[in-house]
Amino acid sequence: MRSIRAAAVGAVTMSLALAATACGGGSSSGGGSGDSPKTLTYWASNQGASIAIDKKVLQPELAKFQKQTGIKVKLEVVPWSDLLNRILTATTSGQGPDVLNIGNTWSASLQATGALLPWDGENFARIGGKDRFVDSALGSTGVRGKDPAAVPLYSMAYALYYNKQIFADAGISKPPATWDELIADGRKIKAKGKSVLGAEGANVSENIHHVFVFAKQHDADFFTADGRPDFTNPEVVGAVKQYVDLMAEDKVIPTGDAEYAQNQSVSDFAKGKQAMLLWQSAASNLKAQGMSENAYGIAPVPVQSGTPGTGAQTNSMVAGINIAVFKNSHNVDGATKFVKFMTSDAEQKVLNTAYTTIPPVKAAQADTAFNSPSNAVLKSTLATSAAPLPQVASESQFETAVGTAVKDLFADAAAGRAVTTDSVRARLEKAQQQMPAA
Incomplete structure (x- = not known):
């Protein structure tokens, strides 16, 4: 979870969300009613020093994804001060994005709403398999013993x-x-x-x-x-x-x-x-x-x-960002393709280099680009002395x-x-x- 995040909303809001989403929640369509299955909406978390910097990092990558798949991604970078509240509102209203970033510490809470697509063996196989990801990052994707509610995207310590x-x-x-x-x-x-x-x-x-x-x-x-x-x-x-x-x-x-x-x-x-x-x-x-x-x-x-x-x-703590899919999106197939793209070895190198974060994907993390002295401290911490917040x-x-x-x-x-x-x-x-x- 990025430390620039402001406070999460209180217990009353979450209690309402849990009650209202027993049967799931999320996007009413692939980007809103009337949008084509060739369109996805994506709420990205504010990772850079400003929202403008995030757009500068992400827009070329989204264009790359559109060129590869024909699927256009409508991007909104959401400040940390608003992100959890926006997500909870989406789970109760049914009006939300197809794909979204979440602070990894929220995984279990949002998992409990029933709104997010569970990443079972079949869904992980569609993005290359669960064993592509480092164990410390997988430890902050939901309650142990349940299918993860999200997939690791950026790791931090x-x-x-x-x-x-x-x-x-x-x-x-x-x-x-x-x-x-x-x-x-x-x-x-x-x-x-x-x-x-x-x-x-x-x-x-x-x-x-x-x-x-x-x-x-x-x-x-x-x-x-x-x-x-x-x-x-x-x-x-x-x-x-x-x-x-x-x-x-x-x-x-x-x-x-x-x-x-x-x-x-x-x-x-x-x-x-x-x-x-x-x-x-x-x-x-x-x-x-x-x-x-x-x-x-x-x-x-x-x-x-x-x-x-x-x-x-x-x-x-095991800090980081996960990427999730609202399970009632009308374009789950396209959303899954987008998660596969964002967590691909090549894209992990691009994104984590831009944000000076650590790839949670094993092959990308092993790349020499992430062998700087500062990254060595962070990688060692994640591997040996970091613990996930309570799931x-x-x-x-x-x-x-x-x-x-x-x-x-x-x-x-x-x-x-x-x-x-x-x-x-x-x-x-x-x-x-x-x-x-x-």
């Missing part, structure tokens, strides 16, 4: 981006590997008059991604094994407090970042205002904002101790409820109000009360 000049000026020779090292480096950086670590405290989705990782590092989960929310267990409370304490106690995140929303921390980092940034596959975004690749380094996200790995050494039907409500709780805790920290174990637990208890009944 969080990394630590650091400004080489600011580090050199502060006498720091290497990026921090643990949170204690990051806090110690922060003291040296602040002594030189620079801000330390950028965050987007008002960005609900960014909040949930980070506290999920901290929870994993505390060997904790937000849900029990049978899918019940467990937001107030002591390990989860401690994980959320540790993240918010980067502002409240450790003073490495500026208090002004409590109000930061979509993409603001990237802008600050690109302008040299902050020394470090935790972000998903940021190279294309930083380049678009004028930051040279030579100006920054990339390293794994810090862990509690030692080095990143499985279990409690998790340092990223449960209430995942989108979880993002909203807990992400908002963290937003409120950052607001407390910025206002000088104490962030305590009790106050964190109270916010998380309120979030848990907002979750739908099992």
Whole structure:
């Protein structure tokens, strides 16, 4: 899921969607009533620094697909702040696209609506087979044991981006590997008059991604094994407090970042205002904002101790974008051909190069084009130390409820109000009360 995404809609909206789409939903035709089967509508997610950049990337590829198949694709790039709400509205109204991008963390929630085409063995065979895709990406396509609700399109992972000049000026020779090292480096950086670590405290989705990782590092989960929310267990409370304490106690995140929303921390980092940034596959975004690749380094996200790995050494969610088909499209055959095109080896190289993301298709990922030092960090993270967010039907409500709780805790920290174990637990208890009944 792209980190520029704003908050997902709340539990009431999703509950309505689940109730209204028990028999499925989606596009009323291949692009709307009256459209030819030779036309598809496609909602693409905003992957680049602007919608205009996305159109510049995608339109030549859609023209290529039309030349190959005779099928025209009507493109709409939907901002992350609107995408989930638009999708849920489409599942209830029956008026939606044929093909759409979804944040991979939404896969299980949207799967539960019954609106998306299941990718069973037969459908996967039509696009070259399930075994073409890497396992980590397939792990975020829906509930385990069920046919996936979508197909991996772009893979991403969080990394630590650091400004080489600011580090050199502060006498720091290497990026921090643990949170204690990051806090110690922060003291040296602040002594030189620079801000330390950028965050987007008002960005609900960014909040949930980070506290999920901290929870994993505390060997904790937000849900029990049978899918019940467990937001107030002591390990989860401690994980959320540790993240918010980067502002409240450790003073490495500026208090002004409590109000930061979509993409603001990237802008600050690109302008040299902050020394470090935790972000998903940021190279294309930083380049678009004028930051040279030579100006920054990339390293794994810090862990509690030692080095990143499985279990409690998790340092990223499995981030990414999936591509899905509304199952009541009147042109499922054409939509499937489009998914096959977008996930073909050749197209995966084109698209993931443009967005500086990692192909979830094995053959494309192995291409030398994706062997840069920065990609090496991201590929290693996805292969060894990333975990998928909970693949449960209430995942989108979880993002909203807990992400908002963290937003409120950052607001407390910025206002000088104490962030305590009790106050964190109270916010998380309120979030848990907002979750739908099992």
